[in-house]
Amino acid sequence: MSFRGDDSGSEDGRSELRKPFLHTGSWYKMGMGSRQGSLMEKLGSSGSVIRDSSISVVVCTLIVALGPIQFGFTGGYSSPTQEDIIRDLDLKLSEFSIFGSLSNVGAMVGAIASGQMAEYIGRKGSLMIASIPNIIGWLAISFAKDSSFLYMGRLLEGFGVGVISYTVPVYIAEIAPQNMRGGLGAVNQLSITLGIMLAYLLGMFVSWRVLAVIGILPCTILIPGLFFIPESPRWLAKMGMMDDFEASLQVLRGFSTDITVELNEIKRAVTSSSHRRAAIRFQELRQRRYKLPLMIGIGLLMLQQLSGINGILFYAGSIFKAAGINSSNIVTCGLGAIQVIATGITTWLLDKAGRRIFLIISSSGMTASLVLVSVSFFFKGYVPENSELHSVLSVLALVGLLAYVISFSLGMGAIPWIIMSEILPVNIKGLAGGVATLTNWLTAWIITMTAALLMNWSTGGTFAVYAIVAALSLLFVILWVPETKGRTLEEIQWSFR
Structure with a gap:
């Protein structure tokens, strides 16, 4: 085999x-046909x-970052539009839940195709192709008269997002100088958080159909932008x-x-x-130069989702209500803004401090904050609702949730994608990167689909489970994840031999 x-x-x-x-x-x-003439000509x-190195790379990064903005906008779209879509199209809650989860299904299909697409037609070609189903998907949602168009649009968006989620971090890692790669790589996650925040914010002021039309803009700008990089x-x-x-x-x-x-x-x-041989035998993947980077890349992307981030963000409004917070929409928008600020800090400092220290700080903070939320919800069940202690526990739960989102955004949000794009060996990058991306999206789908069931079982117990995963993430980082700051991609890959 x-x-x-x-x-x-x-x-x-x-x-x-x-x-x-x-x-x-x-x-x-x-001229495309000729290989003659001097390079300078x-x-x-x-x-x-653009003549300046740093400006040129930054401009290229900002152009491809339109893809992750689309990614985040897709993820954030369902939260502010839920009530209006259900009312206007006469949907059941279960039908809307299917609509929300179909982006993950489409992304899994996109993830399967992403590695080979990026290897065969290039990083730019993959982003161009991924933009087209995104645009068609938003148009289908905008003109939807029933659930079928909603579902088709969501699946198409998900496919594009699945390709984008692999291709953008790989492209940024491959064009960036070693002293800028961490910060520029974090722009991917920063753009995702910007997309989420824009969806939350604009969803408070425009209808769901207009919001879908706005969703077309990132990829509409991305396509011509790719012609200039x-x-x-x-x-x-x-x-x-x-x-x-x-x-x-x-x-x-x-x-x-x-x-x-x-x-x-x-x-x-x-x-x-x-x-090396073109066909990589299954036994060869057990060699250290393949096995270790594969384990690290896939492990980080899986742990990123198993800590519950998608479930918490998707059901943020209902979680805040359960904690006793009435203005859930405003708090949810604030949550999006906090994600952007925390990820911006990571983008600024990542090349100075390094990847490992941010991952350790992030997973430690996530563990502590999830324990705080879990304990708060456990005790709330035994305290009268009108008591002062109940109000204190509600505040502690809110503080814990905000601390969790900040901690996640400081490291586990951005860095697993950066590490994946840095450490995978060049001759298995398409295959391994596609598998890692698929694993991430499959885990995200599982977490999103099970979060509501777990919350109904026990809110405190759900956060306790997520806290255990966050603690395992900390252990995984300490034992296995190498520091890649200041090293070329070639040096990183040679270090696994």
Whole structure:
């Protein structure tokens, strides 16, 4: 039995098929068919290319970050629109619950396809394709007259989000310099939280149909934006397109930057990978260079969801009501704003402090805050509702929930995606990345579907279960997760051999 890796098959016969997705930047005006001429002549053909390295990479990151904004908007859409959609379309609560969960189902399908799509047609090509079902999905929801259009739209959105959730962090990791990779990688999660907050906020002022139309905007802007940024240089090198690889890297690092060292390091890694067999046997995945990064990447993305974040955010309004908080909509919007601020702090400090310390702080804070929420709900069941102690316990539950969201946003929200994109070996990245993303979405779906049942069983018990998972996450980080700050992707992957 064997798994197809990233180096499968001959590239000569397929390179022409990829070109429509590769040469879509204004800096590629030198002509697609010719490999002749100096590199500087090719690079100089575009007047729109930004010369400064950091500005160029930041602009590329901000353009692809429109995808995660779409991701977050999709996740946040169902919360403020629930009552209006149920009333206008005469739905049952169970039908709306299906609508809410179908984005996870679509994302699982997208996750299965994402790794191979990103390897075959490139990172930019995958994002272009993912944008189309997102746009069609929002239009279907906006014009829905019954549940069938709602379901179709939600599934299409989910598929696009599944592809985006894998492709964006990989693209950012592959274009970013090693000293900026952590902060730029965290922009992915920051954009997701911005999308969630926008959905919560705008949902308070516009109808659900108008909100669906607004949901079209991120991907509508993303598609033309992709024409003005380069493809991932590491992907181009892996596909044997060396002239395009050098041009892309030079654009990203700036014309005045000497890229010789980085160029040679990437070439050496690609050459080493190309000497391996295209088919990765199942037994070979047990080797340390594959097994350990696979375990870390999949483990972090699974633990991220098992700590209950999707269930808590999806049912935030009802949880706040159970805690005795009446203004649940306003508090939910505040929760979204807190996510953005905490994730922004991570984005700012991640390349200074490192990944491990943020993961340790995050999982420790999550454990402590979930224990506080669990204890508060346990004691509330034994205290009269009109007593002062009951009010104190309600406040403690609210504080614990806010502390949990802050702790999650400081590390476990953004960093698992960054780690996954950094540590997976190049020759199994498409396969392993797709599996890791699928695992994340499958776990998210399970948590979302079981959260309400668990809350009905015991609210305190539910948070106790999540607290145990958060404690296991802390142990996992301490024992297994390496520090990747300040190291090139090639250095990280060589360290597992």
